[in-house]
Amino acid sequence: xxxxxxxxxxEGIERSLTRVAYQILEKNKGVxxxxxxxxxxxxxxxAERLGKKISQIEGVPVPVGKxxxxxxxxxxxxxxxxxxxxKTDIPFSLDGKKVVLVDDVLFTGRTIRAAMDxxxxxxxxxxxxxxxxxxxxxxELPIRADFVGKNLPSSHSEEVIVKISKRKTSDSVTIEEAx
Amino acid sequence: xxxxxxxxxxxxxxxxxxxxxxxxxxxxxxxxxxxxxxKVPTLRGVTVVNLFYEPSTxxxxxxxxxxxxxxxxxxxxxxxTSSVVKGETFIDTARNLEAMNPDIIVLRHSAAxxxxxxxxxxxxxxxxxxxxxxxxxxxxLLDMMTMREKKKRLAGLKVAIVGDIAHSRVxxxxxxxxxxxxxxxxxxxxxxxxxxxxERLGVEVHYRLEDAIRDADIIMMLRIQLERQETNLFPSLRxxxxxxxxxxxxxxxxxxxxxxxxxxxxxxGVEISPEIADGPYSVILEQVTNGVAVRMALLYLLSGGKS
Numbered sequence: 338x339x340x341x342x343x344x345x346x347x348e349g350i351e352r353s354l355t356r357v358a359y360q361i362l363e364k365n366k367g368v369x370x371x372x373x374x375x376x377x378x379x380x381x382x383x384a385e386r387l388g389k390k391i392s393q394i395e396g397v398p399v400p401v402g403k404x405x406x407x408x409x410x411x412x413x414x415x416x417x418x419x420x421x422x423x424k425t426d427i428p429f430s431l432d433g434k435k436v437v438l439v440d441d442v443l444f445t446g447r448t449i450r451a452a453m454d455x456x457x458x459x460x461x462x463x464x465x466x467x468x469x470x471x472x473x474x475x476x477e478l479p480i481r482a483d484f485v486g487k488n489l490p491s492s493h494s495e496e497v498i499v500k501i502s503k504r505k506t507s508d509s510v511t512i513e514e515a516x
Numbered sequence: 517x518x519x520x521x522x523x524x525x526x527x528x529x530x531x532x533x534x535x536x537x538x539x540x541x542x543x544x545x546x547x548x549x550x551x552x553x554x555k556v557p558t559l560r561g562v563t564v565v566n567l568f569y570e571p572s573t574x575x576x577x578x579x580x581x582x583x584x585x586x587x588x589x590x591x592x593x594x595x596x597t598s599s600v601v602k603g604e605t606f607i608d609t610a611r612n613l614e615a616m617n618p619d620i621i622v623l624r625h626s627a628a629x630x631x632x633x634x635x636x637x638x639x640x641x642x643x644x645x646x647x648x649x650x651x652x653x654x655x656x657l658l659d660m661m662t663m664r665e666k667k668k669r670l671a672g673l674k675v676a677i678v679g680d681i682a683h684s685r686v687x688x689x690x691x692x693x694x695x696x697x698x699x700x701x702x703x704x705x706x707x708x709x710x711x712x713x714x715e716r717l718g719v720e721v722h723y724r725l726e727d728a729i730r731d732a733d734i735i736m737m738l739r740i741q742l743e744r745q746e747t748n749l750f751p752s753l754r755x756x757x758x759x760x761x762x763x764x765x766x767x768x769x770x771x772x773x774x775x776x777x778x779x780x781x782x783x784x785g786v787e788i789s790p791e792i793a794d795g796p797y798s799v800i801l802e803q804v805t806n807g808v809a810v811r812m813a814l815l816y817l818l819s820g821g822k823s
Binding site for chain 2: 410
């Protein structure tokens with residue numbers, strides 16, 4: 338039997354996202370040239386939700402894209418399997434934009450490294466910021482988040498599971514021991 | 517989520533799941549080729565050798581572009597300029613290549629079964645880019661990808677393959693693939709170009725063009741190899757064209773929204789008339805575009821399996 342603990346429920350997640358939306362606006366002084374890019378798969382719905390909140394607050398729509406980083410991973414040749422490739426859809430130019438990358442969990446930082454390399458192939462943003470719902474520590478690269486929903490100190494053997502769906506009521510963040 | 521095999525030697529040995537995996541992966545690679553920077557770092561450090569014992573522009577270029585868009589290094593060996601002309605045997609060439617440690621060898625050879633032989637001789641992944649009259653698996657995969665893209669399905673489609681069935685590796689690979697995926701295949705061509713017992717592969721056999729393409733969703737015209745004329749398989753090109761050239765009139769036997777495919781290179785006016793080749797139903801150039809994506813998918817799937 339695995340030990341499982343819910344660390345955030347749907348309401349908690351919603352409140353965190355609202356705060357992060359305001360923080361993004363505060364730091365960037367509005368929505369001018371601001372775009373959000375969610376990382377497949379966990380960051381896509383979060384980016385859409387943040388985008389909606391920011392648009393509501395400012396009354397101006399914010400472009401939201403999605404990015405799949407599979408082809409930029411550093412473990413393709415060593416992982417022993419070819420991973421399924423997801424959809425990348427950034428239907429706007431990144432040149433001169435302030436890009437906020439959005440992901441669910443920040444862990445080793447390797448996904449974010451890959452995402453930054455991928456973004457650079459699509460254009461030349463003015464700056465890239467990072468928003469995550471959960472920062473669980475254990476960085477392996479010099480990467481940090483600009484906006485964090487919740488800091489969640491964890492051990493390496495634990496698993497952090499973020500469930501986000503279109504129907505918000507069942508959203509949750511749980512932490513699970515490996516044995 | 518892994519192509520659990522070292523090589524891609526033919527469609528015959530692939531399962532439906534494997535074909536779907538390759539086609540789905542190929543779909544995801546389409547947008548790499550449409551970006552401004554048409555390159556991803558995925559296969560950095562991987563070396564792909566294109567070993568071609570037969571002339572080819574399309575297939576070799578397609579493999580080379582596919583490898584380069586994935587950041588792999590490519591080496592092209594055309595045997596007319598290699599030590600093959602000095603008398604080196606096939607296996608010796610292969611062993612020497614192996615000693616230089618490439619990761620994937622793409623082979624085209626006029627002898628059926630040569631990729632299988634190569635695969636046993638070397639530890640590298642081998643991709644069959646056409647072996648004799650046996651198989652041309654990447655062509656069938658790009659054909660199926662194109663059909664699936666345009667018709668949104670493969671199961672239930674009626675596909676007609678017309679031309680020199682006996683000498684066509686494209687026909688054989690497509691027959692294996694399409695029947696596996698639930699499509700109905702009919703083959704058409706003169707009796708001299710129809711192999712005996714072809715119906716055992718689960719296809720309908722016709723000797724008139726109109727019968728073969730009746731109610732077809734897709735017509736695939738095969739290239740008439742002009743050099744075959746000397747072997748008396750047909751009396752003259754003009755006579756072949758009169759009975760088997762797909763044109764504005766005979767195409768009416770097929771469905772109204774029929775797609776026209778051709779693996780290239782085309783002989784305009786022999787097996788396909790220019791107004792059909794350049795017409796609205798032709799997806800011949802889409803096939804070429806999809807070829808790059810299919811080959812990227814295979815290079816990716818075969819490379820990812822190492823640990």
